Amino acid sequence: MIGQLRKKLPITSNLKLYPYSLKKGANIFGIVFGAKHPLAVDKFLNIAWSRNPINGDANFDIDDDSKKNQLDLFGDKKLTKIEKFKENLRAKVLAKEIQNNIEALGFVHDEGHIGKHASDCLKEMKKNGEIDYEGLSPLVTYENVYKNKRKLDYKIKKDGSI
Structure with a gap:
């Protein structure tokens, strides 16, 4: 979804878009944060990562990064x-x-x-x-x-x- 939004922006746009997911009970809600100013971007990202130091995209482990420290069947480790x-x-x-x-x-x-x-x-x-x-x-x-x-x-x- 975020890729489709970015495609609709003009090439000259400085707008940065970041997805964030919120889990409340059984429901998951998605929001998109957008900003042009680097301070707004920096503040948003710092808040997002402080709420979830594992992947910064959600208030829960959306990518199962906590399980990626285990090796798969072929002995390879998936990167977080x-x-x-x-x-x-x-x-x-x-x-x-x-x-x-x-x-x-x-x-x-x-x-x-x-x-x-x-x-x-x-x-x-x-x-x-x-x-x-x-x-x-x-x-x-x-x-x-x-x-x-x-x-x-x-x-x-x-x-x-x-």
Whole structure:
């Protein structure tokens, strides 16, 4: 449904749409949140993820992510929504599609996640020697990007050097 709504938007639209499901008794109600301003998007996503830290899409485990830590019949582990996001972010950073905190926050919002998910991933990448950036934090927050207008570049490390 959300895909059909997005298709109806003009190509030039900056409107971001996010689905959220509410379970009350046996009923499930769907709502769509839409906003153009990054602060509204950031606030909505932070509230949604604080209500459900497993997948942020509903007030219940809509994707059965809590069961995905088990291996399937073939010994493969299904990734949770957060694990998939971190894997995609890592790939985009290493492919230089995301080179700084501004691009990272845009990707975070586009994917319906919160800055903490990206920060955790980027800190892990720095710890593993895959990337480097100045300071301790990758600065993937609304405050750093829009309010304080801080830009932090991520440098790819190759064979232990930058």
